[in-house]
Amino acid sequence: MNNPQLNQDGQLKHLLSIEGLPKAILKQILDTAESFVGVAEREVKKVPLLRGKTVCNIFFENSTRTRTTFEIAAKRLSADVLNLNVGTSSQAKGESILDTVNNLIAMHADMFVVRHSQSGAAHFIAQHVAPHIHVINAGDGRHSHPTQGLLDVFTIRRYKPDMHNLRVALVGDVLHSRVARSEIHALTTLGVPEIRVIAPKTLLPVQVEKLGVQVYHDMHEGLKGVDVVMMLRLQNERMNGALLPSAQEYFKTYGLTQEKLALAHPDAIVMHPGPMNRGVEIDSAVADGSQSVILPQVTYGIAVRMAVMAILAGSTI
Amino acid sequence: MNNPQLNQDGQLKHLLSIEGLPKAILKQILDTAESFVGVAEREVKKVPLLRGKTVCNIFFENSTRTRTTFEIAAKRLSADVLNLNVGTSSQAKGESILDTVNNLIAMHADMFVVRHSQSGAAHFIAQHVAPHIHVINAGDGRHSHPTQGLLDVFTIRRYKPDMHNLRVALVGDVLHSRVARSEIHALTTLGVPEIRVIAPKTLLPVQVEKLGVQVYHDMHEGLKGVDVVMMLRLQNERMNGALLPSAQEYFKTYGLTQEKLALAHPDAIVMHPGPMNRGVEIDSAVADGSQSVILPQVTYGIAVRMAVMAILAGSTI
Amino acid sequence: MNNPQLNQDGQLKHLLSIEGLPKAILKQILDTAESFVGVAEREVKKVPLLRGKTVCNIFFENSTRTRTTFEIAAKRLSADVLNLNVGTSSQAKGESILDTVNNLIAMHADMFVVRHSQSGAAHFIAQHVAPHIHVINAGDGRHSHPTQGLLDVFTIRRYKPDMHNLRVALVGDVLHSRVARSEIHALTTLGVPEIRVIAPKTLLPVQVEKLGVQVYHDMHEGLKGVDVVMMLRLQNERMNGALLPSAQEYFKTYGLTQEKLALAHPDAIVMHPGPMNRGVEIDSAVADGSQSVILPQVTYGIAVRMAVMAILAGSTI
Numbered sequence: 001m002n003n004p005q006l007n008q009d010g011q012l013k014h015l016l017s018i019e020g021l022p023k024a025i026l027k028q029i030l031d032t033a034e035s036f037v038g039v040a041e042r043e044v045k046k047v048p049l050l051r052g053k054t055v056c057n058i059f060f061e062n063s064t065r066t067r068t069t070f071e072i073a074a075k076r077l078s079a080d081v082l083n084l085n086v087g088t089s090s091q092a093k094g095e096s097i098l099d100t101v102n103n104l105i106a107m108h109a110d111m112f113v114v115r116h117s118q119s120g121a122a123h124f125i126a127q128h129v130a131p132h133i134h135v136i137n138a139g140d141g142r143h144s145h146p147t148q149g150l151l152d153v154f155t156i157r158r159y160k161p162d163m164h165n166l167r168v169a170l171v172g173d174v175l176h177s178r179v180a181r182s183e184i185h186a187l188t189t190l191g192v193p194e195i196r197v198i199a200p201k202t203l204l205p206v207q208v209e210k211l212g213v214q215v216y217h218d219m220h221e222g223l224k225g226v227d228v229v230m231m232l233r234l235q236n237e238r239m240n241g242a243l244l245p246s247a248q249e250y251f252k253t254y255g256l257t258q259e260k261l262a263l264a265h266p267d268a269i270v271m272h273p274g275p276m277n278r279g280v281e282i283d284s285a286v287a288d289g290s291q292s293v294i295l296p297q298v299t300y301g302i303a304v305r306m307a308v309m310a311i312l313a314g315s316t317i
Numbered sequence: 318m319n320n321p322q323l324n325q326d327g328q329l330k331h332l333l334s335i336e337g338l339p340k341a342i343l344k345q346i347l348d349t350a351e352s353f354v355g356v357a358e359r360e361v362k363k364v365p366l367l368r369g370k371t372v373c374n375i376f377f378e379n380s381t382r383t384r385t386t387f388e389i390a391a392k393r394l395s396a397d398v399l400n401l402n403v404g405t406s407s408q409a410k411g412e413s414i415l416d417t418v419n420n421l422i423a424m425h426a427d428m429f430v431v432r433h434s435q436s437g438a439a440h441f442i443a444q445h446v447a448p449h450i451h452v453i454n455a456g457d458g459r460h461s462h463p464t465q466g467l468l469d470v471f472t473i474r475r476y477k478p479d480m481h482n483l484r485v486a487l488v489g490d491v492l493h494s495r496v497a498r499s500e501i502h503a504l505t506t507l508g509v510p511e512i513r514v515i516a517p518k519t520l521l522p523v524q525v526e527k528l529g530v531q532v533y534h535d536m537h538e539g540l541k542g543v544d545v546v547m548m549l550r551l552q553n554e555r556m557n558g559a560l561l562p563s564a565q566e567y568f569k570t571y572g573l574t575q576e577k578l579a580l581a582h583p584d585a586i587v588m589h590p591g592p593m594n595r596g597v598e599i600d601s602a603v604a605d606g607s608q609s610v611i612l613p614q615v616t617y618g619i620a621v622r623m624a625v626m627a628i629l630a631g632s633t634i
Numbered sequence: 635m636n637n638p639q640l641n642q643d644g645q646l647k648h649l650l651s652i653e654g655l656p657k658a659i660l661k662q663i664l665d666t667a668e669s670f671v672g673v674a675e676r677e678v679k680k681v682p683l684l685r686g687k688t689v690c691n692i693f694f695e696n697s698t699r700t701r702t703t704f705e706i707a708a709k710r711l712s713a714d715v716l717n718l719n720v721g722t723s724s725q726a727k728g729e730s731i732l733d734t735v736n737n738l739i740a741m742h743a744d745m746f747v748v749r750h751s752q753s754g755a756a757h758f759i760a761q762h763v764a765p766h767i768h769v770i771n772a773g774d775g776r777h778s779h780p781t782q783g784l785l786d787v788f789t790i791r792r793y794k795p796d797m798h799n800l801r802v803a804l805v806g807d808v809l810h811s812r813v814a815r816s817e818i819h820a821l822t823t824l825g826v827p828e829i830r831v832i833a834p835k836t837l838l839p840v841q842v843e844k845l846g847v848q849v850y851h852d853m854h855e856g857l858k859g860v861d862v863v864m865m866l867r868l869q870n871e872r873m874n875g876a877l878l879p880s881a882q883e884y885f886k887t888y889g890l891t892q893e894k895l896a897l898a899h900p901d902a903i904v905m906h907p908g909p910m911n912r913g914v915e916i917d918s919a920v921a922d923g924s925q926s927v928i929l930p931q932v933t934y935g936i937a938v939r940m941a942v943m944a945i946l947a948g949s950t951i
């Protein structure tokens with residue numbers, strides 16, 4: 001079976017989704033990220049690994065937040081960075097995605113960070129570029145957002161290194177989450193024995209238990225004794241629709257409060273991918289509390305993105 | 318009294334407003350800016366003072382002009398620069414200002430240049446960031462725009478170094494000016510003995526004379542013998558409202574022409590913060606004339622912003 | 635006669651249009667570009683020729699594609715790059731073009747890359763800037779887009795170095811092309827003996843034959859034996875108007891297919907300035923075929939823009 005993310009020597013060539021990453025590659029990314037955590041704390045936060053390379057952020061849908069993290073990561077690696085908001089430019093002139101990408105390759109772009117509202121866009125581009133070009137999926141539709149998944153796993157491993165002995169709960173909108181599925185996959189790969197999902201039925205995929213998780217509809221039950229509470233972001237557009245009664249109602253039942261958090265292991269960490277809806281899926285007292293690792297997640301996100309870029313740039317053709 | 322702009326050793330930690338800057342700090346900024354004037358004239362216009370630092374221009378309202386000056390200043394200091402137009406991104410997703418800023422700090426941004434339409438936004442951010450983070454106010458509502466005020470003062474001092482012997486006139490919309498009040502404060506602090514404001518009553522704050530200025534409603538009287546004529550920008554939205562009859566009428570009464578300028582000291586300099594409304598508050602013959610220092614103001618604006626950034630970066634925690 | 639593009643020593647000072655470039659300057663640009671082709675293939679794609687200089691992309695109309703090529707070229711020369719989309723900023727505040735430009739010069743911008751929807755905008759700016767400032771026209775209305783013309787000529791010379799022995803056909807919308815006229819001029823200057831234009835009468839300028847070209851209305855006749863086929867882009871807005879029946883109809887008559895291309899010389903190259911309308915002016919089989927040099931054009935476009943910037947920066951005042 002041909003894995004589009006790996007080259008013939010089994011090295012990482014593109015990062016498209018966590019699914020399909022061998023355990024060794026997953027560990028390589030996490031271990032490399034570890035070495036970059038220190039770079040951000042230096043006086044001069046630069047390493048020359050991508051000097052003279054051009055990283056192209058090609059965003060077919062706008063996401064300042066994600067674009068910023070990749071831009072910082074690339075600049076800390078000394079790359080030149082090009083930001084292209086393609087939605088507003090040549091697409092309007094009827095140019096196809098591939099023509100746009102091929103033009104940028106002809107300008108000697110070396111790496112593409114792709115964000116698109118449609119699932120599979122990054123895969124499609126990766127399939128068609130020349131062998132020396134690397135593609136990173138920065139979110140495609142509801143499908144995948146691998147660097148977010150990786151930074152979550154990295155954060156868990158940093159705070160809870162003994163992964164073979166962990167209980168992790170994912171809480172909230174598993175159905176529409178770009179990352180929940182990938183994380184379940186990655187955590188399982190890394191040996192986490194017990195993963196729970198806690199959500200109303202309307203926010204769970206059908207047959208979610210087939211992913212190997214335990215399903216809870218009640219926070220008080222689901223949070224009991226867990227070591228990691230991963231809150232998922234509730235999209236605004238879900239709140240007033242058929243799926244949920246109201247934001248207030250949701251908070252009452254599935255919002256993480258200090259009181260509910262007290263049911264988890266006393267050392268449990270609280271995670272959230274951001275941006276948070278304070279008072280909807282999480283209470284401010286928890287978000288800013290001592291168990292929250294939400295801001296470290298952001299910090300580690302830079303290290304993980306640097307690691308991915310450095311590994312891709314170092315892979316041989 | 319705790320001064321939010323200074324650290325415990327009395328060093329500049331944030332630049333939020335000219336009010337509250339001790340005279341020694343004011344002079345430190347102006348003297349440091351003097352040393353940067355030369356950098357812009359070199360073949361290679363770079364100094365490595367902020368190498369490896371990340372300066373984040375976080376603009377909650379758009380201002381290409383101001384953003385550009387800070388971007389140039391930061392790049393000449395060798396910083397990495399991130400431009401965030403927050404109005405169009407995560408704010409739309411309901412994320413609070415502080416969450417946005419804390420995320421950027423978690424990405425190891427070192428300095429924030431903040432522009433916001435509401436007074437006090439930069440103060441608010443400065444109060445909540447970690448001690449090693451520096452905040453520069455790049456304009457908040459009508460309240461403050463300290464680097465503009467500082468560059469004006471710097472320009473006056475460069476052309477008229479004997480400040481204890483100066484007559485300065487501010488002409489026009491003092492009421493809505495972000496900087497008029499700060500400049501009156503700074504010039505007084507630096508020993509300027511006579512400051513005049515010339516404006517119709519509708520464009521003056523109530524009890525303006527309490528700031529220690531002389532009030533004139535007539536250009537011919539007010540300009541007599543002054544050494545510095547600072548024209549203020551008339552916002553377009555004021556022109557056709559209740560405050561003013563029309564742009565033409567305003568120009569006739571308060572527009573600076575060669576004929577009116579002839580009443581000032583023969584060596585008087587003419588200043589304007591830009592962008593100019595030619596033919597409204599200033600005649601082109603004056604704007605482009607030999608007494609105009611309007612473009613040098615722009616040049617010195619870069620030096621002053623470099624100075625502020627360099628001083629902040631050099632302050633100990 | 636005063637040539638606004640040259641200084642008193644006959645060196646290139648601004649690049650405004652191909653018309654008026656002496657043959658020696660044309661060759662200097664092409665030869666210099668040759669030396670930059672290699673830079674893009676290096677591991678570290680950087681040369682320090684513009685280190686410490688500030689290149690300002692000042693775009694009064696949006697063109698991500700063109701802006702990107704200049705940004706890459708400037709960064710490969712180690713310049714600092716400022717991107718200003720002026721349409722959305724100070725112009726809205728009533729500031730004139732010249733005030734905008736003079737402000738940027740006061741900030742010590744060294745070079746302007748100007749894009750404007752009106753013919754002559756770059757000329758106008760070049761006439762009014764200080765002698766040490768350089769202006770590059772990046773497209774002004776229908777008038778001129780000299781770096782596009784130069785990269786086309788460079789591409790032809792690279793693939794067909796014996797220019798005194800060439801037949802070149804320009805196919806399509808000559809009337810609205812920013813570059814067709816310049817290229818006819820440049821190719822003639824460099825000794826190309828036979829230039830053909832192939833187009834419907836509605837897409838040809840009146841008296842086009844006065845430019846020294848042979849006029850064809852039929853592809854089958856016009857393509858016979860040519861060495862270079864330059865397809866011109868058909869603007870979408872032309873397709874459904876009075877000038878053309880429909881895109882399908884146009885493709886049938888003037889679209890380049892493998893079958894029509896077979897009439898040209900077997901070694902003929904196919905060019906297109908991009909973005910392509912596949913299925914309108916060109917068939918995908920040709921665009922992606924072995925005779926296509928459309929992507930190399932993009933690559934050479936970077937080298938040509940680097941060459942122009944390096945020559946301008948090196949010219950003495």
